[in-house]
Amino acid sequence: MSPTFSSERAAALAREHYGIDATEVKALAGEVDLNFYLRTTTGAAYTLKISAPDTALSSLEFQDAIMRHLADSGIPRQTPVPVGNITPLGGGRFLRLQTWIEGKMLGDQHPITASLRWQWGQTAGLLSHALQNFQHPAAPTRYKWNPSQTLDAQVLAQYLTEEERSLAQFFWARFATHTLPRLADLRQSINYNDAHEQNLLVDAHGRITGVIDFGDAMHTHTVNELAIACAYAGMGWPDPIGAMAEVVAGYHASFPLQPEELLVLLDLIIARLLLTVTTAAENLAHAPENPYLQVSAAPAWALLRRLRKIDPAFALAMFRAATGAESSRQFAPLHPVVRLAGKTVVPIDLSVGSLDLGNHRNYTDLPTFTRHVARFLEDRNADFAVGGYGEARPVYTTDAYATEGNYGPRWRTTHLGLDVWGAAGTPVFAPFPGVVHSLAIDPAPGSYGPTIILEHQDQDGVFYTLYGHLSADSLLPFRAGAQVQAGDEIARFGKAGENGGWPPHLHFQVMTDLLGYVGDFPGVAYPTEAAAWMLLCPDPSAFLGPAISARATAQPALETLLSTRRRALGYSLSVSYQQPLHIVRGAGQYLYDVSGRRYLDTVNNVAHVGHQHPRVVEAVARQAAVLNTNTRYLHEEILRFAEELVATLPRELSVVHFVNSGSEANELALRMCENWSGTRNMLALEVGYHGNTGRTIDVSHYKFNGNGGQGAPPQTRILPMPDVFRGRHRNPATAGRDYAAYARQEIERAEGEGRRFGGFIAESILSCGGQIPLPEGYLREVYGYVRAHGGLCISDEVQVGVGRMGTHWWGFELQGVIPDIVTIGKPLGNGHPLGAVVCTPEVAANFANGMEYFNTFGGNAVSCAAGRAVLRVVREEGLMENAQATGQLLQTLLRQLAAEFPLIGDVRGQGLFLGFELVYPDLAPAAAPAKYLKDRMRELGFLLSTDGPDDNVLKIKPPLCFNAANAAQLTDYLQKVLGEDACKI
Incomplete structure (x- = not known):
């Protein structure tokens, strides 16, 4: 910055010529003008602009006239408004004051989303619309930043390398033959002419709200407004034409394009890029000390090289499609390509x-x-x-x-x-x-x-x-x-x-x-x-032939599906993600939407061995084709399945009751506790979830203490969640004993009141609590207290069992304990409605009190075939071993991310049942970034979900075929998203 126009001098000029007493002055970057930000004691903010030497007064008057016109036009974007008069400073310099437009530059917004690119185009279209009726005698008709005059820049080829010159000359030649002859047929108007990411402002919600810097405005072909926006919007993206098409869609929505404008749009985009790179090359030769003059050169060259490989006809098709165009081409073949007449x-x-x-x-x-x-x-x-x-x-x-x-x-x-x-x-x-x-x-x-x-x-x-x-x-x-x-x-x-x-x-x-x-x-x-x-x-x-159609059936719109769902299904049923997914296929660790987009699924642990695993599908189909009936008939399948399931458990757990779901399993387990103890009183954990039946909700703090809940029923006492990261006790060496002491206190308090507890139910890793592993020794201590006072201990393995832990078949084994009852849910059937309650012979004998337990579908032959197939696949495909190895790798990769991004406060879990918790520096839960991360990763093709009492834990519990490559890809994309604005702390 010239010492003649320091920040102090700028403040003095503002005070002298405009009566503005600025308490804050800051120099801003600029290509031509010297720019300063001013703020007064009242909070009013301004831009002070000092023109380059020998600036024509008429050009500044033209810029002021445009800004005043836009301010009066009602355009839904903020633009600067001139304050006072243009003041000469000598040496051909002039002083101007404008209102300051609040906002962050679009170029500083990360990421730039499809919505923002659409708004980018919309903004350019709004400017084109607002300036259609604006005229001014000082509007330039020749200017170095006019894409229509790109051939003028050929004289600057001397500053390019040989490779750059060859590329530029290719595009200039195409412009001369393809586009130049068409320019006379295009609409012309005064254009803003500079809708790039340093001149568009976004608000705190990521919406484009402002436009600044009118120094490049001129009279030219109207479509250049869009071409300039597209040139910048395409930089740095794997699919630049796709990015540009989103801008085209926004522009067309606010200012409809004409067919002849679309024909030349790509060449005008390239023309603007050529102006950028040639001007930058000249500036580098004459003003190498000004980095602002080179800011777009490298990405512009990269984009030009990409565009050289793209056929213009394809780009035109993309731009036409963005405007909603449909094919009008009709054919009347003289002969069918295959003669189908008379055939079936x-x-x-x-x-x-x-x-x-x-x-x-x-x-x-x-x-x-x-x-x-x-x-x-x-x-x-x-x-x-x-x-x-x-x-x-x-x-x-x-x-x-x-x-x-x-x-x-x-x-x-x-x-x-x-x-x-x-x-x-x-x-x-x-x-x-x-x-x-x-x-x-x-x-x-x-x-x-x-x-x-x-x-x-x-x-x-x-x-x-x-x-x-x-x-x-x-x-x-x-x-x-x-x-x-x-x-x-x-x-x-x-x-x-x-x-x-x-x-x-x-x-x-x-x-x-x-x-x-x-x-x-x-x-x-x-x-x-x-x-x-x-x-x-x-x-x-x-x-x-006339009677044959090969066109695929149109899929219902997402809005139609959502509307029908809201009307026809239970009103308390939710959908995942801000933009719901229309999923129609599953395979392995992937889900596919109706367009064929593949999503890496990290949350559907019900598809335990992989979505639609062929061996499970085949087992179900084979058995369903032969017999599916209830357990009052003898059948080998249920007996084989029971034996194979019991073989995975400690020998003390040897009697199986088959049900249809985890909720049914826990409901039955609670009945067993009541039958054993004579009371419905139960101990359960904070933020625990055990099902959707009446009794299971009664012991599910996650439900009765959440939205719509009525609080804990009289028969339930809730123990604090044993969280060593943000909980009451954080010393891993003593946390198990410290947290278990609350169970002892509740039991002793109840006995002092003449009551007792029939049992204790808990997951061996808390899922809804935020993937919380139990501290060492916790279950051993609690189980001891409960059993000493006549209760039973239930391990809810619905989420974590069947080999997911990697080192063991069941989560409770991590704690070195044996529960009295184990409950298992749908992962056992890979999504087929199947659950099981496995208990000791003593519990089973006590429950058999004369009242028959019969479940019409529990243990049916088809479900048992599914369960047997799941157990075989886990063993024969080494899925437990994969859960261990891949889980360890994923934890390592997540901890590396935690070292890079302090937003990740904790990484925890076992096998392929993991979570990472997002917190602010004071350990306050970072729920908003967690929601953003979930939805943004879904946009990129990765399905995650949030959990925990503060909804700030990202849970990872994928099908067990999730592998090392998946873990690496997942964390690569997490790294990208964690670096975005919404995840910065």
Whole structure:
């Protein structure tokens, strides 16, 4: 900063010329003007601007006129308002004062979300709309920051490296041939011309509320307002066109774009980037001491290199899709590509939630997929099955196909062609006359195999048709450029051994632009790009004949599902996440939404061995096909299951009662306690949860002390949660004994009042309490007190049992105790309604008092088959060992994050039952960051949930197939989100 205009001098100028007595003065960055922030004793704030030498007064008058016009326009954004007059300072410098606009620069907001990019575009559109009727004689028509005049910057190529110059000249040449001739047809207006992230302000809620710095305003093509915003919005993102499209959508919503503007938008975006990099190169040569002049150079070059690889036709499709455009291309084929007349043709659903193919294994294993499609046709006595256009499929959602998008990992799932499934050798015909554009054979499994692409022309222009999964000899008669006539047989369906490994079928696709592809073309699209790809690849159903539709059934809107749910289901039922998920498939440690988006599931411990584990699915299906009845008949399955379950427990626990859920299991266990002791009085733990039945709610502090609860019933006494992190006793060496003492005190107090307790119920790691491990010796002490006074001890293993601890089958084993009763829930059946109560023979004999315990579905053959399969999978697939190894790794990675981010106060748990607690420096619970973390990670493709009495604990209890790679990926993304604004303390 020039000493002539120090902060003290700025304060003096404000006092002298505007009567402003500033008590706080701060110099601000700027490219041209010298800028100062001023605040007075009354709290009023201003920007004092000192222009560069030899500034034209008319240009400043023009800027002031724009600001006054916008202030009077009612635009829903704050803009500076000039205060007083423009004051000459000599040397061609002028002094101006403007109102200060509060807010944080958009560039300092982290992250910049899809909503913010939409608002970014909306802001540019609001400016375009507000300035349509504004004119001013001093508005520049030539200016170095005008994208329409990017060719003027070619003289600055001398400051570029050879590689940079080559890239710039490529884009300049394209601009000269493609865009320059179209500029005369575009709307023109006075533009703000500078909607980048350093000039847009956001409020505390992350909403764009202000616009500053009008020094680049000029008269130019209106669409440049959007082009400049897009140029900056695309920097630094894995998918820059996707980011720009979100800006386009916001702009179009507030100021509708015209088709001819969309045609040149990409080149104008690139034009603005070229102005940025060439000006930065010149500035580096002449003013290397000013870092502000280089702030955008590196990301702009990176974006230009990315855009060089993107076909302009694809970018145009993305921008058109962002405006809501739909394909209007109509086709009237002269011949069907497959002759289906007189044949039995059925639709086939291969979507994410398809019941036609069932288990996920049937998609990912091609031989199994082939058998199922063949069976599908055979069962329906059909010649052909047809479908697939626009269908979201889970075929390519493995790690091998993952790429990085703007919102975490992404996969191509939306199918762009139609499939005709039938017999190998089925002939394929040309629908129009044309020429062979290209031929190819891709031998990789899951590929197109032999492929032909034809080029055609009709009254609307050139288009292409693709034929994939052909027989190898289909390509022999052809070469590129060969003529075909409408109705010519051009190919046949290939066998699995030659067509990319698929069941015999034709993949048929129509393309209006090949985007530079030869012999290949994407057959599936990312869901976020699907609308654009479907503009390029219109519905091909007409090519099969008038009665055939290959378009996938439209999925109900999320709002429709939510509305129906609220009306039809219980009003106290909640949904997860701020933006609910429409989940239609599960596989292993993953859940899939209706678009095929894959989410890493870290919270659904009910899917104990993995969502829809094939061995459990098969066991259930096999048994359900034969017998499913109650336990009053003899059947081997329940006996085998009981023996196998008891074998995992200490020998003292040997009698099993089967039920349908964890709630039923705990309800029955509480009855056993009452029968044993003659009283319903129970001891339970703070923030404990044991089920949704009457008795289980009575011992669930989490329920009766929460929203809608009525407080503890008379028969329940609650012991303090034994939390060594934020609880009453924090010394691990003595906490077990210290916390157990509360049980002794309650028992002695009750006996002094002539009462006693029938038992004590607790989880061996507290789930709703926030994944709280019990301190060493706690259960041993409490169990001793309870038993000494005639009560029973229940270990609720619904959340933590069946091998989840890694080192043991059951959580209570961590404490070296044996309970009188163990309760187990749905994880035992991998989500199938199954639970169990396992007790000692003495407890079982006492309960058998003459009243029969009968449960219609508890212990049915199908549930027992599911349970047996779960136990086998845990053993044979080494899932306990995996829980131990992966859990240890995940704890290590989380502790590394805790060392980096003090927001993480504690990492705890055992095996794959973990939690990390978010706290502020004084150990106050950080519930807001926890909620943000949960919802933000969901946006990025990772499902977490919060728990604990303050809802500030992130719990991790995934299916036991969750592995080391999952742990590393999860913590990598946690690291990114923990660095965002909402998680800073």
